[in-house]
Amino acid sequence: MIERRSVLLVADRELRQQLASKAMWLSLAIGVVAICLLVVLPKTLAGGPPTYRVAVTGQPDPAVRASIAAAAATAGARVEVFAVPDRAAAETALRSGDGDRHADIAVLQQGAGAVLVDRAFAAGSTQRKPRVVAAIAHDLAVLNAVRQSGLTAEQATAAVNPAPLAVDHLRPAPGSDAGRLTAFAGSALFFLLVMRHGFALLTGVAQEKSTRVVELLLSTIRPVDLLAGKVLAAVGLVLVEAALLTATALISARAVGSEILHGGGAGLIVTEGVWVVLGLVLYAALFAAAGAMAVRTEEAQSVGMPLQIPLFLGYFASVSALGADKANTAVTVLAYVPFTAPMNMPMLSATGGAGAAAVAVSMVLTAVTAVAATWLAAAIFRRSILHTGQRMRLGALLREHRSRAAAA
């Protein structure tokens, strides 16, 4: 059992030290600004759907206007329809620059009718304008054909703009883009926070060991209490920081009307919070143990290197699933591996690859592993924090721990 008073004293000191650190505030400020930019910039730069000015010769009737607008909408655009007297005026409008007399597209109603643009489109163009033009040309052709079949104007309008049929489904949607974005945001946040706070723990412990402060501490408290205090402070700081960054993202998204985080309701945010806590407990104690194994502070980074591998693996797997409709095999597998689950299970869930039961199983697996990892880390920490001289290998540490435990 840990001793509450000692743990809280250690955690309190760790928190004060972090809060007094300029680096911590600087990194938080950078995080807040970066999140604001990530949310606001796409919205600001993208604006809304584009609007095309369409010049129609003669007097366009409501059915023509409705068909042009509906065709443009199917191609993801809006239109502004205005009348011009004849083809010459339409050509002038197409050639003129910006302004009230400019047209992007012209519709000629005389004869069989035609659609006119200033410059031909390149073959195989994936631009939006060719799609809008093709849709308008098709829908007006349908309108003409329907009119020629002898229907009244109202009947023709109703025939070319019918109410769509109901669309039913056999299986639920695989998840929205916004849901995947939210899950990815959670993964990225987890990755960044664990990397930063994990390495802060690692170097903090290595410094305590190399400066021998640890001898003063361990003459008053047990190694496991020192470790627990450090992990507690790290988890607390990460949760506050994660909450602050999430709030920044939500507030800035709401302010600009961004859909980037619409995939995240309160439930998803709580789930992400649980993943952050589970994952951090799993990693924090191991980072601290790695710091205790280092003989010199400069050596700490290399001792902690193996812990970065699953973090990078999990992060890159979640990146790979960002643009796909279905989670790939890597995400599906890593969602159940405790060291990568906090980054991949939210993504698997957002792409419809895992239900509530699967999430629960993965969480339990991660929690059990976190407990085992903390026990292992405590054993390593206890054996190595006061060890000086040449660094003990992990195998030797564990063998010594087992033999001493057996002797006890």
Added chain:
Amino acid sequence: MLELDGLVRHFDDTIALDRLSFTVPRGQVFGFLGPNGAGKSTAMRAVMRLTALDAGQVRWDGATYDLDTCRGFGYMPEERGLYPTMRVAEHLQYLARLHGLTTAAARQRAAEWLARLGLSERAQDKVEALSLGNQQRVQLAAALVHEPQLLVLDEPFSGLDPVGVDELAGVLRERARAGAAVLFSSHQLDLVEQLCESVAIVHRGRCVASGTVRELGRTGARRVEVEVTGDPDARWAAALHGVRVLGTEHGRARLVLGDGVDPQQVLAAAITAGPVEHFAVCSRRLSEVFREAVGRPLEDVQGGVPR
């Protein structure tokens, strides 16, 4: 009373403590001496429960002890350990609270010790902003802030200026007068001789001499100190049978007398050499005890006063 009883500690193939035993009574300043690598720091770490023992026991007031008891001890490790970026007062309060003091008591004691050591004005400075001497004072305050009944200080005088040495010596005497047991290691033998009532000398992990400074001085071959005007190098003594000149200091020669040599014969020889300004039979100095103790093969020594 602190008792080290048969402590054994191996590091791989090296034996750091080899059945080390000695006792530090309460109310005494006790010097712990030995050459570099003799096992002093390992023994002190064993007292503070910072290293596991392969055999032996450390007892306080007759019983082995746990972390709760150890929390009441004060410790200064050989390699000074403080958080460089913590503020001085905050650091002392933190350590005082780890030693079991309440927040209010920790604040009060930290302020008292900083005032006592002349560091009140630096209370809000970061530790790293202090000079090494002042950092050492803070380290000392950290060991004393909870008024421990046992003080274990590893090389506390190294790096201190003469004023700092006097200050620290005064503090150690004061703690001993208050009933605490004070154990410290040092290579400054003259200082230890002045400050300590008792010492233990350790060599290759074993106690090769221990006892009061007076007892240890009285054992071994007798010494005389002679000053003959006009012969500061004591050339007159070189020819005396059974007499060895240890050295000269301020015109006085220090002689070691072999078995059966009568000091009166030496005095008579000195008088024949010239006017005798000073003649005294004296004890071994601690430095002489130390050199003799660590210079002898281990087979010739055993725990306690050397034979």
